[in-house]
Amino acid sequence: MYKYNDMKLSQFRFRLPEEQIAQFPTLYRDDARLLVLHRKTGEIEHKKVSDTVQFFDEKDLFIFNDTKVYPARLFAQKEKTNASIEVFLLRELNHDSKYWDVLVDPARKIRIGNKLNFEGDDAIVAEVIDNTTSRGRTFRFLTDYRIEEFVPKLYALGYAPLPKYIHRPMSPEVQAEYKEVFHDEPVREMDIERYQSIFANKVGAVAAPAACLHFSKQLLKRMEIQGIECECMTSHMSLGNFKPIDVEDLTKAKCESEQFSIPQKLVDAVDTAHKNNKRVCAVGTEIMRALEHVVNTEGQIKAFDGWTNKFIYPPYNFTVANSFFVNLYMPESSQLLMVASFGGYEEVMNAYNEAVKEGYRFGDYGDAMLIVD
Numbered sequence: 001m002y003k004y005n006d007m008k009l010s011q012f013r014f015r016l017p018e019e020q021i022a023q024f025p026t027l028y029r030d031d032a033r034l035l036v037l038h039r040k041t042g043e044i045e046h047k048k049v050s051d052t053v054q055f056f057d058e059k060d061l062f063i064f065n066d067t068k069v070y071p072a073r074l075f076a077q078k079e080k081t082n083a084s085i086e087v088f089l090l091r092e093l094n095h096d097s098k099y100w101d102v103l104v105d106p107a108r109k110i111r112i113g114n115k116l117n118f119e120g121d122d123a124i125v126a127e128v129i130d131n132t133t134s135r136g137r138t139f140r141f142l143t144d145y146r147i148e149e150f151v152p153k154l155y156a157l158g159y160a161p162l163p164k165y166i167h168r169p170m171s172p173e174v175q176a177e178y179k180e181v182f183h184d185e186p187v188r189e190m191d192i193e194r195y196q197s198i199f200a201n202k203v204g205a206v207a208a209p210a211a212c213l214h215f216s217k218q219l220l221k222r223m224e225i226q227g228i229e230c231e232c233m234t235s236h237m238s239l240g241n242f243k244p245i246d247v248e249d250l251t252k253a254k255c256e257s258e259q260f261s262i263p264q265k266l267v268d269a270v271d272t273a274h275k276n277n278k279r280v281c282a283v284g285t286e287i288m289r290a291l292e293h294v295v296n297t298e299g300q301i302k303a304f305d306g307w308t309n310k311f312i313y314p315p316y317n318f319t320v321a322n323s324f325f326v327n328l329y330m331p332e333s334s335q336l337l338m339v340a341s342f343g344g345y346e347e348v349m350n351a352y353n354e355a356v357k358e359g360y361r362f363g364d365y366g367d368a369m370l371i372v373d
């Protein structure tokens with residue numbers, strides 16, 4: 001049990017040099033660095049993601065997220081003025097009518113009745129039919145494409161929905177490093193492939209399950225040979241993952257809802273692992289949050305299909321997973337709060353300070369952290 005019963009947001013602030021916010025992924029998924037924290041002792045080890053299997057045994061269970069990110073960021077021009085507008089696709093509201101909930105930037109230029117043309121396809125036009133929030137709009141897409149053609153055509157125009165802290169100042173040095181590492185592959189195509197896990201199966205996320213991005217087919221094969229069990233659930237990541245917490249008092253903080261689904265096959269696998277005293281490793285904060293949403297007082301989970309806005313911060317007692325594979329997150333982020341809840345506030349913040357000191361890379365394209373007993 002933690003001693004910190006009245007924690008404040010500022011306690012999760014740490015100095016993160018901008019150059020340690022990863023702008024590109026590693027060449028190979030499992031080649032990222034791995035900071036291992038033994039939460040009972042506070043011991044820290046420096047490894048590679050490919051070393052993950054060293055910390056697990058036969059019949060231990062990993063839980064992955066099989067959500068699929070769609071290319072939600074598009075670029076358009078306002079009719080008549082040709083003003084450049086960024087459009088972020090949030091969700092499809094009506095498939096047949098081609099209604100979408102979107103964000104626009106700059107929002108002040110976009111009003112009801114305006115029409116936008118999209119780079120790359122003159123056959124798609126968007127009409128603004130409603131204002132939903134300061135940046136939110138409802139679009140009706142006007143096109144001659146058949147219903148079954150439209151969404152693939154729309155996605156073909158899009159870019160990976162990278163978080164804003166990936167801004168890529170393309171100095172000559174950065175460009176040279178990029179070309180050397182990724183063999184001059186176009187940035188858009190690289191992002192669409194790498195801002196997506198190998199488990200991606202069910203379309204619905206506008207942010208990647210960052211922890212899952214580190215797992216390669218080769219690493220999964222090694223896990224299989226070692227007898228480690230792997231199961232998937234679905235949690236559609238929302239933009240809430242990047243929304244800053246805006247209150248110092250964490251008891252007043254709120255978390256955006258996310259849709260998730262836990263199949264009975266995963267429930268059975270967790271029950272088996274618990275009965276055999278095996279490790280259950282949640283891969284990503286969205287997995288941990290979903291598991292804790294459905295757990296009962298006996299530590300059992302149930303099959304579920306719905307939404308959660310569960311906000312986890314210290315102190316919190318976890319009852320499903322006893323290992324946690326995550327990325328290295330931004331200061332004062334909701335993800336960092338959850339990680340500190342699991343690993344212990346002092347232990348995790350000490351580990352983060354060590355990660356900064358040792359030059360680890362932070363963010364969705366950054367390095368990873370494994371917390372074990």
